[in-house]
Amino acid sequence: MKDIYEIAVVHGDGIGPEVCAATIEVVKAALGPDSPLRFSEYPAGAEHFLKTGQSFPEPTFLACRAADAILHGAGGLPGVVHPDGTEAGLDFTLKLRFELDLYANIRPIRLFEGVESPLRGVKAGDIDYIILRENSEGLYAARGSGARLRGEVAVDTLVQTRTGIERIVRKAFELARQSDGAPRDGVRRVTCCDKANVLRSYAFFRSVFDEVAKDYPDIATEYALVDAMAMHLVLKPGHFNVIVSENMFGDILSDLAAATVGGMGMAPSAEIGDANGFFQAAHGSAPDIAGKGIANPYGTILSAASMLDWLGHKHGDAKLNQAAGRIRSVTEACLAGGLLSADLKGSASTRQITHSVCDRLAAAA
Structure with missing residues (x-):
């Protein structure tokens, strides 16, 4: 103190x-x-x-x-x-x-009573989850260091490290442990959001996620590809408890999620x-x-x-x-x-x- x-x-x-x-x-x-x-x-x-x-x-x-x-x-x-x-x-x-x-x-997504969601039939209490965005690596780590050649080619590099992934994933599991679980079923779960089916950097993210998950047998785990996740946040938001993702994916998805609970003005x-x-x-x-x-x-x-x-x-x-x-x-x-x-x-x-x-x-x- x-x-x-x-x-x-x-x-x-x-x-x-x-x-x-x-x-x-x-x-x-x-x-x-x-x-x-x-x-x-x-x-x-x-x-x-x-x-x-x-x-x-x-x-x-x-x-x-x-x-x-x-x-x-x-x-x-x-x-x-x-x-x-x-x-x-x-x-x-x-x-x-x-x-x-x-x-x-840490971006909490919660629908409050009195606030209207654009999602049909969704009411207060039906949406209450966290998007945990890795904040120091990913694609945004390239800001200021990317290459732009002769006005014809531009390159930015997506960077992910074992240390960076481990600590954000561990934070996700700790947040899930402190929560009441997903609104729909009360299950404490962490969803790994990536693009592991296409890019090695995200496959690496998922593999480290699996390693950390072994330390949290009390927390349910699952995967969601980022394109599918954009659909899931609209069609079944009550299923989610804590979602963990790379920097850019977390940035995009958290804005979409905010729209389901009243807009960016309700996005702490x-x-x-x-x-x-x-x-x-x-x-x-x-x-x-x-x-x-x-x-x-x-x-x-x-x-x-x-x-x-x-x-x-x-x-x-x-x-x-x-x-x-x-x-x-x-x-x-x-x-x-x-x-x-x-x-x-x-x-x-x-x-x-x-x-x-x-x-x-x-x-x-």
Whole structure:
């Protein structure tokens, strides 16, 4: 347990500052006047790149590395790119992942009461699983090092290591052990999502998965090819408990999965390593609605609840875990009560959602 937890806050671009500010209010309300969290703000992102030519200043990186946790709003703006065509606003997220070895990207997919799924006949409780995305290797490890020859050929290399696969797969089994199992049958299972029938790198992923699985005889295992998985997440989402995959596959599938539970505004994420933790919603910066006061803050709020849980477990601080539980409970009640943003087919503003969540947290305290 610590007296003070330093939280590095990077608001970022578009709606990032709005959802980040809302989330900080909620966290403060959950912890009360004796909150042990100290929030310090730092610049990074596409807007900062346009102003200064730097998308991720070194002082911001050093502050993030030294902090107890990192909270981010959103990054990136259309057309703000480096000479090679890659987005400048993504430098913040990607550098943190690789430099701080944030190898586990945990993306909970849950349908809340009050939120309508586009899937027919699916109701709250029918979808509740985790996509665990390997976050430090895979195809994205090639960013900045791929080859582009004479405007005719471009090559990026997919990299997977035994160490990287072992630790993400072991994390998947541990998450399954901590869960209540899949909604449809209550079975604790880990699904290995790959393309092992075509590429050696994914066949290697599967073989290491099989080796690790032997240490978890209490957890059911299965495989799903990524193209089939895209279908399964629509047709039988209640079957899944924990899905583990390579970096790019996890990125794509988690966005598809988010669409089944209300959209990207309902997509929290936690990116953790052995020493550092980075927390943000999985959505983008949505510059088309920035400044209009209608951004959905729930994804970032739920990401902050994961931040409190991670800090609480890491430092043996039950107060933080209890605050995380209150945030989730109040968020669930607000959604069930119809406090929905425009993307959820509601009319509540960012401010209305924030005030309601904070008021309920104060009443609960």
